[in-house]
Amino acid sequence: MLKVECGMDIFRVFDCLNYLPNLIVGMEAAGKAGGIVEAAICYSGDVSNPKRTKYNLNYYLELTNELIKAGAHVLSIKDMAGLLKPQAAIILVKAIRDKHPEIPIHVHTHDTSGAGIASMLACAEAGADIVDVAVDSMSGLTSQPSMGALVASLQGTSLDTQLSLEAISQYSAYWEQTRNQYAPFECTVTMKTGNADVYENEIPGGQYTNLHFQAHSLGLSEQFEDIKIAYAKANDLLGDLIKVTPSSKVVGDLAQFMVQNKLNEKDVVDRAEELSFPKSVVEFFQGHIGQPHGGFPEPFRSKILRDLPRISERPGASLPPFDFKKLEEDLKKLYENVTFKDVVSASLYFDVTKEYLSFREQYGLVEHLDTASFFIGPKIGEEYIISIEEGKIFNIFALAVTDEINENGERTVFFEINGGLRTVLVRDNTAIKDIEVRPKAIKGNEKQIGAPMPGMVVEIRVKQGDEVSKGTPLVILSAMKMETVVQSPVAGIVETVHITPSMKLQAEDLIISLR
Template identity: 55%
Template sequence: STTQPTQLNLTQCSASPPPVRLSGQIRLAEGFSLRDIGLKQERIEVNGYAMQCRVTTEDVSKGFQPDSGRLEVFRPGQGIGIRLDSASAYAGAIISPYYDSLLCKVIAHTKDFRDCAAKMERALREFRVRGVKTNIPFLLNVLRSEKFLSGTTDTSFIDQHPELFKLQAHKNRAQRLIHFIAAEPPKGWRQILVDQGPEAFARAIKEHPSVLLTDTTMRDAHQSLLATRVRTYDLLKIAPYAARNLSGLLSLECWGGATFDVAMRFLHECPWERLEELRQQVPNIPFQMLLRGASAVGYTNYPDNVVYKFCDQAVKSGMDIFRVFDSLNYVPNMEVGMDAVRKAGGVVEAAVCYTGDVLNSKKYNMDYYLKTADQLVESGTHILAVKDMAGLLKPAGARALIGALKKAFPDHPLHVHTHDTAGAGVATLLACADAGADIIDCAVDSMSGITSQPSMGALVSCLQQDCGVKLSDVTPYSAYWEVARRLYANFECTSTMRSGNADVYENEIPGGQYTNLQFQSISLGLSNQFELVKKKFAEANELMGDIIKVTPSSKIVGDLAQFMVANNLSKQDVIDKASELSFPTSVVEFFDGLIGQPVGGFPEQLSRGVLQGRQPRFSGRPGAELPPLDFDALRASLQEKFGDQEISDKDVISAALYPRVFDDFAAIRQKYGPVSKLQTRVFFQGPKIAEELELHLERGKTIYIKPLAVAEPDKTGKSECFFELNGQQRVVYITDKEASKNVTIRPKAKATVKGSIGAPMPGEILDVKVQSDDVVEKGQPLMVVSAMKMELVVTAPIAGRIKTIHVGAGDKVEGNDLLIDME
């Protein structure tokens, strides 16, 4: 055999007579001759070739200098006629600089020398070694050399053939793509916040030479267009793209507002898990949320310690910027949220809610907005915002308002939020940018317009400055959402609103409330009267004193509007019959001062009627008079209800904000598990028979489910369902709600009999507060009825005795179903 310095060995093989066995080799080593062990040279014939290549971790371009590091990939070439001698070569192995650089010996064997070289070349080409350099490119050059293949090489072969060192670089496409996918996305604005803190973050925005963008697609856009129904599953699928390609965004609005309770109420998801999972996928872009001041993410005021606890946990879970507002622009309420955010380490963005027309309104004029903004600046906001929740800000008003705010508060970044309900949103935001706004809100094209925010693509194209986002990156982002949006067709606002509608300048319905109000109306049986609901919304606003309208105040106006439509009440009827009507709970709480004090105070006549002549419960900030919540007691209560579930701090906060909603969510979680892992179509519509579902429960745990058949329901309404789980058959029994449902037809209340009390709207009886034969006063609460997010307290229209109670807690009722007879 001959051995070259190339680490390639060539051996001529013999097979006749039989090759020398180990004992013969030992005897030869001891000094015996071939003849002594029965072999003669002339009888040995060459009938095959074996070739060995030693694959080493050497950098050929540096004089075969040993290379060291971690083997990211090791896949050897194999096949018939190939043998591998290897020890420590495997993916993840550490190649030490202090040991032999040999990775693997590759041996090829064939009858013909050139075939042997070809087989060896094929095996070496199939090797995949990543993480360290090897001599494989050099070995391949040797095997392709005609001089080598001719069998006439000697020890000067390498010196005489410098072309052997012209190494062909590996394409390494797959591994490079994996590195790109695994690498951290580009650094964004969050890096400044993490490294330098909120104050420096605000200064950096102020010093930035051009306007920046906030993307609302993951929160306000779908709240406005799709009734807040977009699931975490679909957000997570596009999140990595946003992190890599939209890193120039100032922020992603992805949490808060109605998304918190809707996640639990309708999607059966934990809102905290959504935030934390998104944070893992998007580490570089600041997250932004909507915080309702002293109401946190609820619809009423809470004890102060609940707000502080919520903000602290939100920051820990990944939230960065808190847009703090109050539904009445009541600054004392905002100050609680602002202080809670500051103490939690978040960025405070205090927002002045905009309504009316700044150029024409007597109540909400320029002086009002400047004074309100001044209070927020004095209270220590990092960023000042204008929150135009209904899209009422017009281009001329925008130039005047933004210009005045920039002049009055030059040291604070200014962020503008609007909706495109009337179709003028892009023009308004361009006017804001011209007037000096530092940040403007937008939504990706396929999720923009109508009640959502103005188009991101349109703004990127029209702004004559670098806003940190390229149109070429917006287009694929929009394409994803265009397809994803189809999954939520049942919740589309376009079912009643096909295009922009300028009547918003009259009814002033916030964009984020529009679809929720629409579906609430449907649940109340008012789907064919939605145009009337919108007109009544404007009347309800006037009745309540022309208030700022944004959650929860806008919900209160909406509740009153639907109440008026459901009971066929005019504006004057509400005033005249106020003391006799069972107003929605939210309306009563508003006049009780439970969400704060409106600009100009409460309308006296209606307030007196709604409150039955008594004084409001609160005359200042409600949270200041509420006792702190006992979180330990709440945790103990939850643990008792859901003993087999681990109750986390986040669960306790969710229960503090939404007690009944969390209980229902926890019960569903306990019964059905993590339904958020299901594909959206399957979640809303159910799977198809024989469709295989791939569910990623957690890292490293994937299951496969295939529905096989569903039997007909039996007499009790139970159906047998057959599934295949990871190839094994499973059977479950479910109750067919339609088959087992008992239809109850209730008598109706008599309109001419005052003691005949009917349901004020379709819904569910939550609570019965009286018993038969009880003596009650006029206006005393009798029952609580709930539909969607609206609750109504049914009160006694007269003083008297409870004769008969026709329903109980949990019963479903239709409008005007007889609830109680009094005498």
């Protein structure tokens, strides 16, 4: 309801596993709020390949029938990894159009392989009403196919869009300049060209760059090709999943876990009962995100879960109602000017919202800064004019930054505001080391438990003197959104806890000693 009031009209409702009970809950909520319900089927496999039988044409047609029966106003085909080949596009879209001639069909894809334009033209020819593209300067690779290329390809045909190429070029030029303002967020180490190996590894476009950043944070940048190969193997181990957020994260976490720990598929299965798998993998097998098509792979699932609880129904069905009022009260104890939008944001992304509110509390009205000043910072010798409100304007002139760093890792920045000299201490995160050198766990000694990966300590679940069994969760570590539950490899008593919450660790740092 809040999103409708804020101006959103169309709601694309999808589930990472195409799990119907999850989809229907979202569709009903969007419909009751007065929104247009665009129900999505997430595409995986290859309907043009008779050897790929799990996600065949009949699977998609049956799912389409159920979504239309549940009240979809628009049907979306969400091809998050760019796997929909032109021939498959013709088969799938034509079959849906023939069976449901009235439903608008909207196709979303990514151009990872470079075949995106061909696939979208095939969708249009087969009866799709809408295909997603991106303005030329923002298109290609893991983005969407080029708008200009699609418009030009359809000129003079029965599907002519009637859009002006000249206008599209001007539009693209604007966004090319705007993109420069966000240069700090551009990833300079990921793919430079289209890559058809996506048909083998099936990495979604939205995950590709995130996966590379995660690999970099884990010290695996040079092994990214190995991670892509492991991604396909991890997907097989998990039962060949449809991969969208968050199921794609499950596959990516397992792939990096395998490369980090030098494990092949046989190692993972044979040692499943002793390994500390990423939290996302464990929760997937518990049923936290729903039931995958074809069920969970056994006995792999039982080896990982052992005695952990399992969910066989819609995951949210057994949850108690969320207490928005209490969350609002808790936030207002910490921050000023908390709005209901902040409360809703915190209910979805608690840690991110807290970080945002803390930033807002500390730095104030940063929305008055221009984009380059906010993301890149002022250049020495340049003047910046900032308008807070009518009649209140600041002329800021950046003067100098000291070379010396104090004991807190801060440099002194000199500047003028409306002619008055000011100084401020600014922490230089690139010039200090946040990770200390810590003792390592002795390899082969099961009573010394080391960190399975670099990361930050999120939660410590035991204390000195606690008795633990083999498989007892001890610590949760996090690195770039990948959480890992470190389990006890043996039974024993906690002798020493060597870590504290929020501590940053390297791989094999000693975290727990047992006796």
